[in-house]
Amino acid sequence: MQTLLDQTIARTADQLLRQLSTGAYHHAKVKIWLFEDMAKRQAMQAELAAVGVQARVFSAYKPLLHFFLEEVDHASLQGARVQYPRHPACVSNRFLLEAYPLTGLFPGIDIQFTEGPDATGQSYYQVALSYADRTEDRRIFAPNVFSKDFLNLDVYAPSAWLKVTGGGHEHDAHMLSEYQLAFHAVMTAVVQHGWGHREPYFSQLHITMSLPGIERALLYGHERLSTTEAMHEDIYFSLLEFFQQHSGRAPGNRGLQPGQIVPGIHLDNQQGTARVRVMVDAESAIHSRSAMADSVPPDQDQNPLCGDASDLALVDGPFAPALVGQSLQSFAGMHFAFASKQGRFVNGVHRQGVLPAVLISGAQHANETSGVVGAIRAATHLQDNPDAHFVLVPIENPDGYAMHQSLCALYPTHMHHAARYTALGDDLEYREHAPWFERDARNHAFEASHAQLHLNLHGYPSHEWTRPCTGYVPRGFELWSLPKGFFLILRYRPDYKEIADRLLEHVMQQLSSNADLIAYNAKQLQCYQRYATSAPFDVRHGIPYTTAEASNQTPGVTLITEFPDETIYGDDFIFAHTVQMQTVLLATEWWWENFGKKPK
Ligand SMILES: [Zn+2]
Known part of the structure; x- marks a missing residue:
């Protein structure tokens, strides 16, 4: 393991406390914006007051939301008119998104948003508050700085800030806090390293940070304020973007194989310093298949979160891989296993029957x-049909799944996107060449069964997804930054268009009889529409969806x-896999009923 960076960074809050307590600021009025939680910010105010400095300390992250949470008298507030700022370097609703989920948090208050002018210079929300007995106008500063990022793209990103007036002082400028410095230190260390030009560039790239910040659940859906989670997301996607560019690929390319990026971002509000380390395990030789077969698979990953597989309908958290293996054993059919990059097994079963084959994967x-869980539950029901024909591959990406389990041990509810792709760092669907590793399972499933319907079960964040160091909105994934209900994506080869459309209509129409699902979708879609300026999808029977022709895909129809579900538990998780199961059952049974009638 080679260390590219090992740095401690002084905590900006403590530096400011020392600087402002010297006596020189005695009669000054101070305003500070930091990536610190309310406890630390209030403690700073008290410490500064004790030495005669009048200070207010605000959150640099989601400042309007923090204003409503911390400063507004909700008990007598009746309405609020909010004009949000815009900036030419941002999507038009960037500051509207940063106000999310204000309306959800205060459902009894009439909150209306309007767009402000597109302007450079300092950004402010203009807020008009209506109380029973009075009105109040407030300007809420949104501290952001314009710069060029590591891709030389324009970014306008939240920043720490210091404003001082009075007592002979006149200061109004941004400063780089430990939170921002930690991000930039990682990116600089990675960008400056010599990676060569042969993928994968590393076996694992570990980014370890301990830093202060905000970790707070909000009383709306699964929403939370977490600068720790946001750092994981920003580091992971920024590194992917850097390696996409380094490889000469297009932005967002999913075939890139940089290696496995492993962020370990830890909240530490006790220390006076942040620490950041970047370590690379350069071993990047790809094992041959025979070497893989000889190697011992890693521990069959114990899941601390969920143990009981006796009743699948009650599984209330991400399923341990060992239990998935156990569940598969109960299926009759041709069992198969392929080794992943890191030597875990992708297990599957091909249940042969006279009906047209369907691939069910998760x-x-x-x-x-x-x-x-939804895939296994559905297949358990489907196998009761003596003519059933399906291939079941519940975990296509076991290396990512193992990483998700270990990340969840520390932060169970974070979205953990670093666990999304494989240990090679690519999206297995977009793998471009041998060795195929985990992709062999899907290849085998299509070859052995000739399935023309692929039910490909996915999820997305259950709460807001942000990237505060690169302009807040997740680049390339804007559609998925807020929850908007259970969503379907239909892809079809041109010769399958008609049957694909009929399948989708049937599934959505039948799902609409699930009143809980339709109510759940309606609530999320309504909230989504308050913050999104466009909705690049349609809604039919209460289900949001998109459709697209995919001329080159293997199966005739893919329903995604x-x-x-990133990352939920308890009754919410049970509801999620029940909806997944229902979708698979509806689609498969319709396919078995109708596909055989398609003229060949
Ligand atoms: Zn997905």
Whole structure:
């Protein structure tokens, strides 16, 4: 393991406390914005007050939301008119998104948003508050800085800030806090390293941070404020973007195989310093298949979160791989296993019958876990049909799945996108060449069964997804930054268009009789529409969806499910895999009924 960076960074809050307590700021009025939680910010205010400095300390992250949470008298507030700022370097609703989920948190208050002018310079929300007995106008500063990032793209990103007036001081400028410095230190260390030009560039790239910040659940859906989670997301996707560019590929390319990026971002509000390390395990030789076969698979991953497989309908958290293996044993059919890059097994079963074959798969993206249980539950019902014909591969990406389990041990509810792709760092669906590793399972499933319907079970974040160091909105994934209900994506080869459309209509129409699902979708879609300026999808029977022709795909029809399941537990998780199961049952039974009638 080679160390590329090992750095401690002084905590900005403590530096400011020392600087402002010297006596020189005695009669000054100070305003500070930091990536710190309310406890630390209030403690700073008290410490500064004790030495005669009048200070207010605000959150640099989601400042409007923090204003409503911390400063507004909700008890007598009746309405609020919010004009949000815009900036030419941002999508038009960037600051509207940063206000999410304000309306969800305060459902009894009439909150209306309007768009402000597109302007450079300092950004402010203009807020008009209506109380029973008075009105109040407030300007809420959104501290952001314009710069060029590591891709030389324009970014306008939240930043720490210091404003001082009075007592002979006049200061109004951004500063780089430990949170921002930690991000930039990682990117600089990685960008400056010599990676060569042969993928994968590393076996594992470990980014370890301990840093102060905000970790707070919000009383709306699965929403939370977490600068720790946001750092994981920003580091992981920024590194992918850097290696996409380094490889000469297009932005967002999913075939890139940089190696496995392993962020370990830890909240530490006790220390006076942040620490950041970047370590690379350069061993990048790809094992030959025979070497893989000889190697011992890693521990069959114990899941601390969920243990009981006796009743699949009650599985209330991401399923342990060992239990998935056990569940598969109960299926009659041709069992198969292929080794992943790291030597775990992708297990599957081909249940042969006279009906047209269907492939049911989960965890292509391994942090999307409700489809794993939904796939197994559905197949358990389908096998009761003596003519049933399906291939079941519940976990297509076991290396990512193992990483998700270990990340969840520390932060169970975070979205953990670093566990999404394989240990080679690619999306297995987009793998471009041999060695195929985990992709062999899907290849085998299609070759052995000739399935023309692929039910590909996915998920997406159950709460807001942000990237505060690169402009807040997740680049390339804007559609998925907020939950918007259970979503379907239909892809078809041109010769399958008609049957694909009929299948989708049938599935959505039947799902609409699930009143809980329709109510769940309606609530999320309504909230989504308050913050999104466009909705690049349609809604039919209460289900949001998109369709697209995919001329080159192997099966005639792919139906992708997207449940906001990153990462949920308990009754919410049970509801998620029940909806996944229902979708598989509806689609498969319709296919068996209708596909055989398609003229050949
Ligand atoms: Zn996915």
